[in-house]
Amino acid sequence: MTTVPSGRRMEQAAVNALRTLLQSQDHVVEEISGQNDYGEDLFVTFANAGRVTNDVIKMQVKGGTSWRRSYGYAVPVRQHYETWANGNVPVFCVVFDPDTAQLYWANATEQLRSGRHKGSRPRTIRLPATSVLDTTTVASFVDRARAYVGGYRGRNAVLSHLGEMAGVAFDPADHVLHWVNEFDEQLIFWQRRGEPYATLLHSDLDWNPIRITPGGLLMPGAWSQGLDFGGDFPEELRRLTPVSVISGVILNMPEALWLASCFSATEWARRDAKVG
Structure with a gap:
């Protein structure tokens, strides 16, 4: 049976x-x-x-x-x-x-x-x-x-892929920009609306989130061209700095220019943000 x-x-x-x-x-x-x-x-x-x-x-x-x-x-x-x-x-x-x-x-x-x-x-x-x-x-x-x-559809599919890669969860309303440098390292710029800072996620830094602001971006030549970056640093350092730095992370010039573009593109999202 x-x-x-x-x-x-x-x-x-x-x-x-x-x-x-x-x-x-x-x-x-x-x-x-x-x-x-x-x-x-x-x-x-x-x-x-x-x-x-x-x-x-x-x-x-x-x-x-x-x-x-x-x-x-x-x-x-x-x-x-x-x-x-x-x-x-x-x-x-x-x-x-x-x-x-x-x-x-x-x-x-x-x-x-x-x-x-x-x-x-x-x-x-x-x-x-x-x-x-x-x-x-x-x-x-x-x-x-x-x-x-x-998350499998349209722009959400891109956000899901980037989020899984970096170990974070993006909201559809977040402004997320992605870039790959010459060393095949991946960088993600993450701006939430209403926050006074953005977040940098970098594959070479184990995707540890780093808070960044336009004032914290030190970039050679920015001061002489009247660009509104590096305001957190003394004027002398802004004029003479030989390297690009943000929140203690040393950048090459393409990375610094990309971050500057990201900050410019998301300036609207930081307006009226409450600091503190």
């Missing part, structure tokens, strides 16, 4: 629990046939106010206590790295713990891409014990998932 493996029963219980939760909020859930399971169990199309959106994710669902870890839960990546990290549709992992009857989630694509930009290749997706998915948190989960999916 053919028997159903206990592991299969648990996996199906996990899928059923997740599907019931999402469908209770009018989201569309399509189960992937077990014969075509390449690391994802569900397609989920999100709805908003009763209307189906074009925001879609894939979900890998696990059930049981064997996925527990000290920090929460873990899902092994195994042979799915390329499809989870580089696919056109982001993948989320969910674990169902039968002892607590709780679902836990994590954005697998985000974790793998973040690891790649840090020079690592994660072998597991980490699901913190705090990342509970239930009726009280599902709306927040959907908002975050849809925001991540939105």
Whole structure:
């Protein structure tokens, strides 16, 4: 007599629990046939106010206590790295713990891409014990998932790529400029509206954020040409400086000119900013 493996029963219980939760909020859930399971169990199309959106994710669902870890839960990546990290549709992992009857989630694509930009290749997706998915948190989960999916489109796709590379999260309203110098080092100029400073992110400085201002940009020749840079320095130093510097970082002339252009292009965003 053919028997159903206990592991299969648990996996199906996990899928059923997740599907019931999402469908209770009018989201569309399509189960992937077990014969075509390449690391994802569900397609989920999100709805908003009763209307189906074009925001879609894939979900890998696990059930049981064997996925527990000290920090929460873990899902092994195994042979799915390329499809989870580089696919056109982001993948989320969910674990169902039968002892607590709780679902836990994590954005697998985000974790793998973040690891790649840090020079690592994660072998597991980490699901913190705090990342509970239930009726009280599902709306927040959907908002975050849809925001991540939105990052795959248009200008947001560029911001998402740069943000993953630098380990930060840009808002669509931020003014973000990107440049690659002659040494293939990558620089990102990041200006939030209403802030009196911008942020420099530099690959050669391990992407550590550095606050910068026009007054802190010391550049040879700027004083003689009447450019409004370097105002934080004494006039003598502005007139005679042989090197370009900003916030303690030495720049070559192309980098300094690029930053000067960035400051000029975003001057409007710093108007009426409150300092302090």
